[in-house]
Amino acid sequence: MHGSFARYGKRRCEGLFSNMSDTQQKAKKADWGTRRKGGNFVVHFSGVWINGEPKPSADTLRRDIESEPELETLHLEADHLTSWDSSLLVAVRQLCDWADTQGLRTRLDGLPNGVQNLVALSRAVPENKQTGEDTPDDFLSNMGERALSGYRGLNGYFEFLGQLCIDLFAFLRGRGRLRGKDLLTLLQSTGAQAMPIVALLSFLTGLIIAFIGVIQLQKFAADIYVADLVGLAVTRELGALMAGIIMAGRTGAAFAAQIGSMQVNEEIDSLATFGISPMQFLVVPRVVALVLMMPLLCGCANFLGIVGGMVVAVAISDVTVLQYCNQIQVAVGLNDLAVGFFKSGIFGLIIALAGCYRGLNCGRDASSVGLAATSAVVTSITWIVIADAIFAVMFQILGI
Amino acid sequence: MSNQPATIRVKNLTLAYGDYTVMRALNFSVHKREIKVIMGGSGCGKSTLLKHLVGLERAKVGEIYYGDQRFEPGTSQAEGIRRRFGVSFQSGALWSSMTLFENVALPLEHYTQLPASEIRELVEFKLSLVGLAGYGHRMPSELSGGMQKRAGLARAIALDPNILFFDEPSAGLDPLSSRRLDDLILELRDALGATIIIVTHELASIFAIADSALFLDVDSKTALCDGNPHELLDDPSSNAKVRRFLSRGDND
Numbered sequence: 001m002h003g004s005f006a007r008y009g010k011r012r013c014e015g016l017f018s019n020m021s022d023t024q025q026k027a028k029k030a031d032w033g034t035r036r037k038g039g040n041f042v043v044h045f046s047g048v049w050i051n052g053e054p055k056p057s058a059d060t061l062r063r064d065i066e067s068e069p070e071l072e073t074l075h076l077e078a079d080h081l082t083s084w085d086s087s088l089l090v091a092v093r094q095l096c097d098w099a100d101t102q103g104l105r106t107r108l109d110g111l112p113n114g115v116q117n118l119v120a121l122s123r124a125v126p127e128n129k130q131t132g133e134d135t136p137d138d139f140l141s142n143m144g145e146r147a148l149s150g151y152r153g154l155n156g157y158f159e160f161l162g163q164l165c166i167d168l169f170a171f172l173r174g175r176g177r178l179r180g181k182d183l184l185t186l187l188q189s190t191g192a193q194a195m196p197i198v199a200l201l202s203f204l205t206g207l208i209i210a211f212i213g214v215i216q217l218q219k220f221a222a223d224i225y226v227a228d229l230v231g232l233a234v235t236r237e238l239g240a241l242m243a244g245i246i247m248a249g250r251t252g253a254a255f256a257a258q259i260g261s262m263q264v265n266e267e268i269d270s271l272a273t274f275g276i277s278p279m280q281f282l283v284v285p286r287v288v289a290l291v292l293m294m295p296l297l298c299g300c301a302n303f304l305g306i307v308g309g310m311v312v313a314v315a316i317s318d319v320t321v322l323q324y325c326n327q328i329q330v331a332v333g334l335n336d337l338a339v340g341f342f343k344s345g346i347f348g349l350i351i352a353l354a355g356c357y358r359g360l361n362c363g364r365d366a367s368s369v370g371l372a373a374t375s376a377v378v379t380s381i382t383w384i385v386i387a388d389a390i391f392a393v394m395f396q397i398l399g400i
Numbered sequence: 401m402s403n404q405p406a407t408i409r410v411k412n413l414t415l416a417y418g419d420y421t422v423m424r425a426l427n428f429s430v431h432k433r434e435i436k437v438i439m440g441g442s443g444c445g446k447s448t449l450l451k452h453l454v455g456l457e458r459a460k461v462g463e464i465y466y467g468d469q470r471f472e473p474g475t476s477q478a479e480g481i482r483r484r485f486g487v488s489f490q491s492g493a494l495w496s497s498m499t500l501f502e503n504v505a506l507p508l509e510h511y512t513q514l515p516a517s518e519i520r521e522l523v524e525f526k527l528s529l530v531g532l533a534g535y536g537h538r539m540p541s542e543l544s545g546g547m548q549k550r551a552g553l554a555r556a557i558a559l560d561p562n563i564l565f566f567d568e569p570s571a572g573l574d575p576l577s578s579r580r581l582d583d584l585i586l587e588l589r590d591a592l593g594a595t596i597i598i599v600t601h602e603l604a605s606i607f608a609i610a611d612s613a614l615f616l617d618v619d620s621k622t623a624l625c626d627g628n629p630h631e632l633l634d635d636p637s638s639n640a641k642v643r644r645f646l647s648r649g650d651n652d
Contacts, residue, residue: 177510179506179509182497258497261496262495262496265491265493265496266489266490266491266493267493267494267495267496269451269456269489269493270487270489270493270494270495270552270555271495272455272456273454273455273456273482273485273487274482274506274507274510275479275482275483275510275511276506276507276510
């Protein structure tokens with residue numbers, strides 16, 4: 001301790017004697033001097049204790065105090081404090097907390113009144129040690145927790161599906177309790193309002209497919225078969241898939257966000273207190289609207305995809321409009337169209353389910369609305385692609 | 401008041417989220433035409449208790465009775481009991497995709513066979529009760545917070561309920577609006593003969609309207625006392641914590 005006292009003392013001596021014109025400069029530095037007085041250890045704060053200014057190391061001071069035998073009280077005082085702010089409060093508070101752990105009493109009466117009061121106030125209510133979770137945090141219990149929450153999630157999903165089936169049947173039998181106006185608004189927003197973007201993107205998709213096709217087929221002088229390529233690709237796969245992916249991003253996310261923000265605003269709760277089932281009132285009309293509108297959007301996507309292909313075929317190869325249409329008629333059968341329409345209906349169901357389920361299970365804050373929307377899009381696109389793969393195999397086996 | 405039969409009885413109710421217990425062993429009853437205030441510090445489970453009472457949360461332990469019927473969410477009996485409820489939420493919780501008029505009209509359309517013209521008259525009357533006549537065509541987002549709250553109240557009384565629940569009715573209102581709301585609650589009690597349960601910690605409201613007040617204590621996780629707030633404050637034998645709460649800690 002004597003060594004360290006000497007060190008602090010030396011520093012102060014340097015400040016005092018090395019350069020008198022520099023005194024002002026040195027006084028600005030936050031510092032503490034220490035001395036021992038019987039069982040008391042006195043820490044004397046001086047200088048400018050302002051945030052952003054350099055501060056002496058607390059670790060050194062703690063080591064100095066620890067190295068002193070038989071201390072009873074830590075006495076903090078400050079006579080030559082130029083100015084101070086929270087920076088000093090934090091230092092005093094930390095020193096007091098540390099002294100408590102060392103079994104030392106602290107006396108603050110040498111500090112300015114403001115410092116004494118604020119530090120006392122900050123220590124008035126003890127820190128909350130309760131984290132709310134008393135589950136152990138090791139690998140096995142984490143895994144168990146996850147498995148249980150996965151199981152609960154799965155249960156919740158089946159409950160959702162079951163309830164939806166019951167309510168859909170009730171709706172089909174004319175016993176649904178939804179408002180006609182809501183259904184019409186939803187039909188408009190998922191149908192007519194989505195048409196322009198679906199039309200534009202499927203037109204461009206048809207265009208792209210035809211470009212690749214024409215360039216390859218020209219090598220074999222088989223330009224006309226671009227109609228087969230575009231026709232089959234669009235009607236069987238791309239029309240439904242493009243419409244599905246666009247609607248997942250556009251409408252699935254909107255469903256999740258709408259229902260999720262209703263959850264945040266307690267609107268779902270208020271529906272429930274009136275005995276109005278959110279399932280019947282919110283989910284059923286959305287599912288019905290999307291399942292009805294998706295095949296229409298798919299039809300629109302089919303038509304414009306084929307037109308897009310035609311534009312390229314006519315522009316960069318010798319195929320005429322009439323030849324192209326004729327070839328489409330030969331290549332695309334009714335079953336190809338039916339496959340696309342059927343798939344688009346299923347995709348609509350997937351999108352509506354994912355959106356509504358994520359929305360209803362949204363948390364109670366703004367960020368979980370964003371998460372619900374994101375996960376609705378991810379879930380629906382994933383399941384659309386999986387379903388499409390299953391259908392491809394299924395139709396192959398069935399020979400459709 | 402207390403010679404009336406109890407409308408609501410709560411027996412040994414425990415409120416919990418998962419494994420975390422919020423309140424345990426709550427026992428109290430509310431009489432017909434009584435205004436009961438549930439008070440307590442922040443985070444003590446006041447709103448959670450209200451959610452249990454209206455059936456948004458299911459009780460893990462304990463029973464709630466309305467009249468002689470046990471109230472268990474999900475049963476058809478509970479749906480029948482629920483028809484007599486009116487619930488006013490903290491934020492108003494208006495359905496944001498509908499106009500004010502449609503908000504108040506929905507319960508009427510859902511539960512009654514009234515012709516549209518009668519529903520229109522009823523809705524306009526309920527809106528005028530909360531001072532919102534002429535605002536029916538507005539969307540909830542076009543209203544101030546206080547107006548949304550009052551509109552939520554108009555919706556809660558749409559079906560002339562005989563049990564009304566309020567979650568923090570005067571929080572965030574200016575003193576005059578808050579006063580008017582208190583008067584309205586008293587009027588509703590007198591006119592509809594309704595039983596009213598209010599979650600609040602606004603002392604002015606508690607003293608102005610409460611017939612009895614239930615204090616939930618966050619430290620001991622149980623109800624400390626149940627009685628008229630004026631008597632609780634004056635009676636030196638009542639719990640010190642409750643008197644400190646009711647006097648804003650002035651006696652410290």
